[in-house]
Amino acid sequence: MKMIYTNENRFFVNNARNIVEAQGIETIVKNEFAAGASGDIAPFDTWLELWVIHDRDYKKAFDLIEQAFNDTHQTQWMCAKCNEQNEPAFDLCWSCGAERV
Ligand SMILES: [Zn+2]
Known part of the structure; x- marks a missing residue:
């Protein structure tokens, strides 16, 4: 598995997930339940992380997200x-x- 995207705003991560999964790429979101956990977790550690299940999907998924988030048009x-x-x-x-x- 590889991480393809992370953001402190879970809405961004969920959007990225929708974009990637719409292309039939399997993903999982990590840290979904970490936010609000007690203890000494640094804020960065509670950011949602989007991972692709299969490494072979990494490049395609990464490109999709980059395209979606950085479309200059x-x-x-x-x-x-x-x-x-x-x-x-x-x-x-x-x-x-x-x-x-
Ligand atoms: Zn509004």
């Missing part, structure tokens, strides 16, 4: 409901969940 959009900036790859506002209009 698209621009960020502002949520009509809460005015947050959203990445072009997302159809739902990361902050309030409102649909992109």
